[in-house]
Amino acid sequence: MGAELALMEGGQIQPFAVAGAYLLTKSGRTRTEYQRDLRHYFTWCAEFGRDPFFQKRAQMDAFKNWLSDHYSAGAVNRHLSAVSGLFKYAMAELEDFIVRNPVALVDRKPTSSISQATGLTFVECDLLLLGAQAYSLRCSAVVHILLLTGMRVSELVNANIEDLGEERGHKVLRVTRKGGRQQTIVIPPTAWAALEAYLDGRTSGPLIITSTGRRITRQGIWDMVKRLCRRAGVRMIRTHDLRHTCATLALESGMPLEAVQDLLGHADPRTTRRYDRARNNLDASPSYAIDEKLRAVAARRQAEAALDEAVEVLVDEALREVLATAELAAA
Template sequence: MTPRSARELSDGRSPVDFTEAWLRNRRLSAHTRSAYRRDVADWLAWCAATDLEPLRATFLHVNAWARALESEVDGRTGRPRSPATVARKLSALSSWYAFLLKLGAIATNPAADADRPRVDRDHSATVGLAPEEVDALVAAAAAHRGPTAARTRLVVALLADLGLRVGELVSLDVCDVGVERGHRSVRFTGKGGRPRRRALTPGVAAALDAYLDGRTEGPLLVTSTGSRMDRHAVFRLIRRLAAEAGIPGAARLSPHSLRHAFATTARAEGVPLEDVQDAMGHADPRTTRRYDRDRHNLDRDPAYAIWAARARRR
């Protein structure tokens, strides 16, 4: 069957309309949805600049775009785009074209066989934090005074004790907090639209009660005007607290730094990998291992356990 043209299929709708339809059919967090929208918009802008009809693109065009991305400097960081960023853009584009393929707008997916950069699963660009630095961050939050102090302590407690993603954090509502089998808990939608639940530590529960002060509805974290706190405010808060705590590289830290610290500390304290994986909502244990910054510590080499077991048998 010859694919219908975009005009015939969409009754005059633009590629942007396809993008919104595609995103509506994906279970994605708001943050991932925004990132994917930008990724496809970047591709469409490149197509326009090179006078290429997006629905007539081949894998050679997609490869050319990928190589162009690798040679560009990221305007936000001032550094070349990382292989992970380029790979994510190609993955988003492949998903976009797969959607068009299902609609019959194209005959093949040009991004499916594109040459994607190798992403080192053993590396993360996120700046990590040592347990002592997390303690310093918590102490800096505890020292805050004023109308936003209780919110600051709750934000840091949720990030440090639960290792939440910033998108998960700011999307929480008061009604998401409850009690299950004797545990204070919180329910939320994780990455990929998966329902998640986590237990609240006594520290988080105390910070939560102090902040809510009887409030029973609305967004969990709110601004002075009552609107939902956004991810950018959380980024600024973490960097400001890190600077107050004297943590090196404070300007490069992010809420994700606390998520990495959560995984590393949990593993160092002997929490099984599968339990850390479940807590963080990772589908692949290799992702969890990448978050464990202490995984290459020779103190954890299993050779020691084998030798000790042999010694005991003697």
């Protein structure tokens, strides 16, 4: 009854109060995205004069069609999931007033089982990391961590220095995954070196901070990556593309699919894997394979640059000798 009193007034359901209470059951990026999706839903209801909580299947189909004119299939499905969750919450809290979920029967738009993002190649990653090192210590730390661990930007933003540690000889970071699940992930040598250089002795507080000392935001990292792409001459990417790149490079390096799924913190429906003793083996972390391959690419670039420089020196010496001989002959 207490929930009904909070969510109703004068015998009328208060849509925004219900939505607010529902959003409080979510956290992080999910709450941010669902809040935006529900705002779109309420805007659509207001535009067409419909009560948000008294809809029929046909009206929700119309909402889906409206979404399809503005968003991708994945975004349409997320909107529908947000609204469906809102109805489920209302059914539980206002069971005497909301008795069905009209979104439940709405068909979701089919999405491709293959990611449309291409990610970066090893050579592009080398250029990006080189550019990040030249840009700033903070940028270098951020890009190394995101690229080599596949961490979500929100996970990096929420990480604290106190979450760093060492486990069985591995440098690690404890992060909070979706749903509040804790996971320990490896920070490979190159990323750890970049992070240590950036922290410069800081021992507490947010892992990544702004120039004013405040915790950096997801938008702040996105702006940093955009500027970096322009400086490094790499095609423009989203911050999430670094996570995608981590996965593809790990698989290209021969890492098992299961190891990559664990690294990224993806949910695995196969419960038998809970009995796999090697599942959380830090020695087999895909981060090490990516780090090793990227260092090999960087070493090859440096060797080629050194060779080019050596050739230029030899050519310059040869030209000087030819010129000196020509000058003597002319004299």
